[in-house]
Amino acid sequence: MSRQILSGLTLWLILVVAASGCDWGAAQPIEGTSTDSVGPTMATGVVVAVEGDLSAISSFSILLSDGETLVLVPQAGVLFDGEGPLSHLRDHLLSGEPVMVEFHQGADNLVAATVGDGE
Amino acid sequence: MRLVGPVVAIVLAAAACGGAQEPASQHVAQFPAESISIVANVDIALGSSRLLVAVAKGDGGRLGSPLDAIALEVAPVDQPELRQRADGVFVWIIEDSFGLYRADFDFDRSGIWTVTVVPGSGELLEPTFFAVGEDTIAPGVGDLAPTVKTPTAQSTPLAEITTDPNPDPRFYEISLDEAVRSGTTTVAVFSTPAFCRTATCGPLLDQAKELAPGYPEVNFVHVEIYAGFNEPDFVPDGDHLAPPVIGWSLPTEPWVFVIDETGVVTHRFEGILDAVELHAALAG
Numbered sequence: 001m002s003r004q005i006l007s008g009l010t011l012w013l014i015l016v017v018a019a020s021g022c023d024w025g026a027a028q029p030i031e032g033t034s035t036d037s038v039g040p041t042m043a044t045g046v047v048v049a050v051e052g053d054l055s056a057i058s059s060f061s062i063l064l065s066d067g068e069t070l071v072l073v074p075q076a077g078v079l080f081d082g083e084g085p086l087s088h089l090r091d092h093l094l095s096g097e098p099v100m101v102e103f104h105q106g107a108d109n110l111v112a113a114t115v116g117d118g119e
Numbered sequence: 120m121r122l123v124g125p126v127v128a129i130v131l132a133a134a135a136c137g138g139a140q141e142p143a144s145q146h147v148a149q150f151p152a153e154s155i156s157i158v159a160n161v162d163i164a165l166g167s168s169r170l171l172v173a174v175a176k177g178d179g180g181r182l183g184s185p186l187d188a189i190a191l192e193v194a195p196v197d198q199p200e201l202r203q204r205a206d207g208v209f210v211w212i213i214e215d216s217f218g219l220y221r222a223d224f225d226f227d228r229s230g231i232w233t234v235t236v237v238p239g240s241g242e243l244l245e246p247t248f249f250a251v252g253e254d255t256i257a258p259g260v261g262d263l264a265p266t267v268k269t270p271t272a273q274s275t276p277l278a279e280i281t282t283d284p285n286p287d288p289r290f291y292e293i294s295l296d297e298a299v300r301s302g303t304t305t306v307a308v309f310s311t312p313a314f315c316r317t318a319t320c321g322p323l324l325d326q327a328k329e330l331a332p333g334y335p336e337v338n339f340v341h342v343e344i345y346a347g348f349n350e351p352d353f354v355p356d357g358d359h360l361a362p363p364v365i366g367w368s369l370p371t372e373p374w375v376f377v378i379d380e381t382g383v384v385t386h387r388f389e390g391i392l393d394a395v396e397l398h399a400a401l402a403g
Contacts, residue, residue, distance in 0.1 A: 046179025048157050053256075053370040054344065055357035065178045067153070077356075084314050085345070085355035090371055091315060094159050094219065094390055095212060096173060096181040 040104040047092040072112040081116040148187035149241040153177030158249040173219040181217040190237040210393040264378045266296035267366035282313030290341035298338040310373035311344040
């Protein structure tokens with residue numbers, strides 16, 4: 001019985017968290033980007049600037065198809081496509097091949113949680 | 120990048136319509152109004168420096184080709200009257216697919232500069248800002264090359280030295296520090312082929328491998344960017360930079376350096392390599 005109550009409470013908590021998660025999508029939908037109902041914002045664009053060095057990329061900018069530019073700060077520990085060096089962004093700066101970024105609104109800037117090839 | 124093919128095709132078709140007597144070298148480049156320019160290299164400092172500039176459509180698709188003659192104008196942002204102009208030389212990154220323009224400038228003051236792409240006709244592109252440092256981050260032309268040991272095939276299996284899937288053993292015959300002190304010209308290639316997904320940095324090492332047989336008297340040394348890449352918990356981050364990369368203070372990769380017989384850096388190429396440049400460097 002208590003296990004059933006716990007399960008119910010857990011389910012309720014999950015629903016509450018999921019529902020409030022809709023509000024946590026603090027990054028406003030941006031033209032040229034796509035969002036799901038609860039998650040962070042996804043954007044695909046071409047890299048137009050990369051700040052930092054091989055030790056750490058401090059920020060990078062992507063140009064969206066509608067002409068808007070996003071300046072993003074990578075979340076700590078982010079790798080390119082989950083396994084490559086984030087400095088690989090410079091190769092995309094050279095080549096113009098698009099990248100796909102999952103990001104959210106941080107306290108002072110847009111924070112990139114994942115970065116990978118755009119196609 | 121996907122747009123380059125059609126653009127080149129249109130350019131070629133237009134050139135054909137313009138009359139066969141017009142040499143390709145006199146093609147007049149004209150880019151769409153929303154085109155932008157992107158400075159693609161970082162380590163630019165006082166003195167002669169190479170500037171890499173990509174031209175892109177508003178959506179980032181790359182423009183330009185060897186047929187699209189342009190000029191590049193640079194100037195300190197606060198003194199635009201001190202502008203310098205040079206022809207942009209188009210360099211394919213991937214042959215017949217995409218590339219960018221390079222030009223050498225003599226920067227006489229540090230700070231923020233602008234570069235403007237000047238097509239043969241039509242509107243100039245909006246200026247793009249870039250920084251010129253007091254000194255280079257990586258060794259500059261005229262600097263003594265740092266002497267840092269690198270593993271060689273004599274003592275280490277090639278698979279533990281390089282991530283190149285088709286390594287040329289010649290690039291792992293001599294340690295970089297020994298090469299620099301050998302009294303012979305050295306070409307040092309810093310790159311990490313396995314972590315180059317877009318094949319932008321892979322060609323640089325491949326180009327050097329193709330050129331190497333023409334220079335049997337030159338030391339060619341490939342240096343990996345990361346150490347421990349065969350270890351199971353390896354992560355390609357700042358904590359795993361190889362000692363030579365730290366010793367050479369590389370801010371980016373890939374790089375090619377040419378070091379003369381006295382151990383002095385004579386040429387440096389960040390990001391991409393035009394075979395013509397390396398030939399000229401080794402011939403000089």
